[in-house]
Amino acid sequence: MPWQEIRVEEQRLLMIRDHEEGMSISELAEVYGVSRKTVYKWLERHDEQGFLGLQAQSRRPHRSPNQVTSEVEGAIIAARHKWGWGPGKLRVKLFQQDSRVPWPAVSTIAAVLKANGLVVSRRNRPRVPIQRPPYLAADGPNAVWNIDYKGWFRCGDGTRVDPLTISDGFSRYLLRCQHVEQTGYELTRAVFVATFQEFGLPGAIHSDNGTPFASVAPGGLSRLSIWFVKLGIVVERSRPACPQDNGRHERMHRTLKAATAKPPQATVRLQQQAFHAFQREYNEERPHEALDNKTPHSCYQASARSYPRRVPELEYGDDMETRVISQQGSLKWKGVRTFISEVFAYETLGIKVIDERWVELYFGPIRLGWLDGYRQTFSRRKPKALIAEEISVIV
Template sequence: MFGASGDAGSQPHWGPKKLQAALARERPELGLPAASTIGDLLKRHGLVPARPIRARGVEQHRAHSAATVPNDVWGIDFKGWFRTADGARCDPLTVSDTVSRYLLLCEIVAPTLQGVWPACQHLFAEHGQPRALRMDNGSPFGSKGAAGLTKLAVLFIKLGIALEPITPGCPGQNGRHERMHRTLKDDTSKPPAASLEEQQARFDQFRREFNEVRPHEALDQQTPALVHRPNVRRYTGRLDEPWYDADHSVHRVLAQGYIRWQDELIYISEALAGEWIGIAPLPSGDHVARFADIDLGLITQVSTKFVQFGAPRPGRAKPEQTA
């Protein structure tokens, strides 16, 4: 049938749908099978070339915990950057408590590891550290690498702070923090201040009023300062190395993000350079690589390639109540 007329029978790279359409034009008198049947015939006669299978990242979803008391979960993010009147770029880093809505930090810093980490250290020293941080997937909090980790995220993990990244494209999962951002923008940057110094002064004033003066509807018109409580989790600054169960082999990640595995170099993540990861066998014959309690990906039995686990793809999610 496929060689009955010149065009359709001489196209070895055409798929079933194209062949069906071409044959319908050339031989309208024939009763043609469905495209799926044509595809089965092609496979049966060895006319479908095998395509190489590419290792793709596996989406990893991390559940968000329910915050019930102050300092249980903090939201951390950068409000969208803008320029002050003198042309300087302004990147406000914000941190708020999920339960009390207390705005713990609103500070202009560079959106980098070198900018954020010292600000967080000072914040933790003053207010203790949360059980978990809910954050965006953008730099410096998240990446497209294994498990979405960055060097900053690794530091949080070594402090014992759980990470709760939101799904890309779903800011409503950190809705209370995002709602605060809208108020912050309206009250402090329309229009922007003359300089970064004046803009920071506006942020400081906003934080005082937001915490101590402005009633909050979701708090029965109380202020966040009245609901917030001292933190029982004190900050020691100690970065603990992760522990692994006895069935794990432990490997230090080399400077460029590789590990040595069965006489081969396998790339894991540059964010983990210098860190210890654990690798455990699975019943399938594959091995799972972990940093602390976070699964990084699989080392496959067949190809010994690393298939990383990553953040979920952008999607739609039910927004968090922001009242």
């Protein structure tokens, strides 16, 4: 006999009387269609409160965690308008400003924002399993820097804006957020020179496959990444069409866009001022959950590797020969010139002899491909003849 919505107190009282007459807990649960736990609950309430304990009780908590004062609600709304952050970061910031106030939980702050129309619903997207190459771990300041040109846009007067962003992978410290008039090698390199002079050299730099960071040349190297390699910096690149490989930098870009380009400023000068203001706030005020709610500024320190006055030449091991690439991008081997790429003009490549026919070409630690000494041809893919030899050795 399952309990009905009407006269439920009477049915509970009948259950109590049946128990007093000798019915077991299991029998009561079966007869009244409830769980043993429910039977125990009402027996205990009857023992403590009598018949009043069998009446329906309000489920409202004695103190609602979602109930906030108008002053607290106003402070939350003001903080949202000032910083535009999510509830977690807002709670940290509010506590930093006044720890005497019993600021509500993150979920309550989120509810306040939603109730006041300050939350923009995002479209749910299916999550794709992330499989990344073995990139270097950003386990300390300057271990890995993340770089990119954020997608260009036009400011109010129609001028194109191309922000170059450089951030530290460990601390999230935004080292540079700077508009560059032309995104080619020369002006981009100038920004990096200033950054290296101020903060020192990183262990690695992670970029996408776009210019000027990469190219279609062997090894994916460009003039800029060649310069990085000569400075002793490991070059990492995301897989094509995989922005998640540089995910934390991409997330920063979304925050940057929302804060400075919706809408864009009237002129480039004002836009750069907005970039600088964002950079200061992002580094010095905005807490990050991944940093235990610390700011990037509190977790970053400059690199111990200073920028050299003169870019050193690459050194190769004793097991390698070296050749200087011509202005036209060709390498001379056994008296014959073979085209490699113009991007290596006047650079020194390392040559590792495999046998009388095949040699491997390197630029620093990066293998560029294989040179066929018989046909005087260059291939970026390992020749089938060498693969066949390896298989025969294994067998």
